[in-house]
Amino acid sequence: MAYVDGFIIAVPKDRLTDYEALARVAGEIWKEYGALAYVEALADDVAYGELTSFPRAVMATEEEIVVFSWIVYPSRAARDEILQKVMADPRLKPGMEAPPFDTKRMIWGGFTPFVEM
Numbered sequence: 001m002a003y004v005d006g007f008i009i010a011v012p013k014d015r016l017t018d019y020e021a022l023a024r025v026a027g028e029i030w031k032e033y034g035a036l037a038y039v040e041a042l043a044d045d046v047a048y049g050e051l052t053s054f055p056r057a058v059m060a061t062e063e064e065i066v067v068f069s070w071i072v073y074p075s076r077a078a079r080d081e082i083l084q085k086v087m088a089d090p091r092l093k094p095g096m097e098a099p100p101f102d103t104k105r106m107i108w109g110g111f112t113p114f115v116e117m
Contacts, residue, residue, distance in 0.1 A: 001113065002036070003076040005083075007069040008107045010060035015100035019067070022095035029089050030071055033082045037072040058105045067101075079110065 011019045020040075027038040043066035046054045054066045073079035086092065 001075065002116070003073045003079045004111045004113060005071045005073075005079065006109055006111055007067075008054055008058055009067050009069075009101045010055070010058040010064040010105055011067050011101045012064050014063070016065065018100035022100060023069075025091060025095060026086075029086055029091055030082065033085045033089075034078055035071050035073055035082055037070075039071075040067055040069045042067060057107055076110070076112070 023040045027040070030038045043054060046066055048055045048060075054060075054068065058066060060066050071079075073082060
């Protein structure tokens with residue numbers, strides 16, 4: 001069964017080009033090591049909710065845009081192997097020396113799909 005990693009971050013609008021460059025490199029690396037899909041999506045219809053919301057979850061400011069991302073793997077075991085290789089890959093290091101977003105506000109987690117259509 002497939003496995004999915006999900007991420008939500010707030011990217012400063014003036015660093016979006018930098019983030020896109022990093023995401024393109026990261027996506028190529030993830031796919032090279034076996035990820036089935038790598039998606040980065042910009043918030044388009046995500047109001048700042050009164051109690052909960054995507055912007056509130058990452059404490060996004062007016063100067064930031066929420067990015068919702070996910071990576072699909074063949075299985076949890078494949079994800080664990082792929083993630084280990086990706087994290088050790090030196091091609092990611094330059095983009096993460098001064099990341100174009102606040103890593104402390106990133107939300108991420110692994111998910112087992114239970115409905116696929």
